[in-house]
Amino acid sequence: MSPEPRLLQLHDRLLAAFGPQHWWPGETPFEVLVGAVLTQNTNWGNVERAIANLKARGVLDFAALRGLELAELAELIRPAGYYNLKATRLRNLLDLLHHHHGETWEEVFRLPLETARERLLAARGVGPETADSILLYAGGRPSFVIDAYTFRVLHRHGLGLGLDYHGLRRLFMASLPPKVSLYNEFHALLVRLGKDYCKKGRPACVSCPVRDWAGGPAVAEFV
Ligand code: SF4
Structure with missing residues (x-):
């Protein structure tokens, strides 16, 4: 794939x-991993409330969370929405990591990047955005995270x-140096751009700081 310098x-x-x-936002790699699963289809404030529940219950670590009854886990993460589904997804991921690495689940981050990614993706309910978020933000591995904002801005x-x-x-990844700090910042900046300017219905192109980037928006009505 040819690099895209823009x-x-x-x-x-x-x-x-x-x-x-x-x-x-996350104090430990495990907290980031949990947050990456919980943040699907909800806002970060709801994830924070769910994580606060896990902390208050003293179960925000790998062994303790695996040891919870699924129903109790679901109840604790209720503020994140879709809590039964997310409890199952979280449990699937923890069980898969335990199957391969025992209690030392962070060993997954020492695998070659694409192998680690395939391993995370093998957990039912973990999609590519979640897997790449875990690799980048919990594991410090250079795996670029794509989301709906990224598609929207580029398209x-x-x-x-x-x-x-x-x-x-x-x-x-073909266009950027493989730097974790760069991937980390770039994804976060694209989210900020999507939330504040490149909105789904009415993009605020007139005041957008990148309105002349790559020749400007391709659709005339946005300008
Ligand atoms: S100029 Fe318009 S289309 Fe381009 S990123 Fe900004 S808001 Fe989106």
């Missing part, structure tokens, strides 16, 4: 406009058209 330009423009975003500027999640991830 991606690094986008990062630099966003960093200049927004400054560092200080992601990911509106005529880039990455026709690529699926994995293709877009490969495009980013």
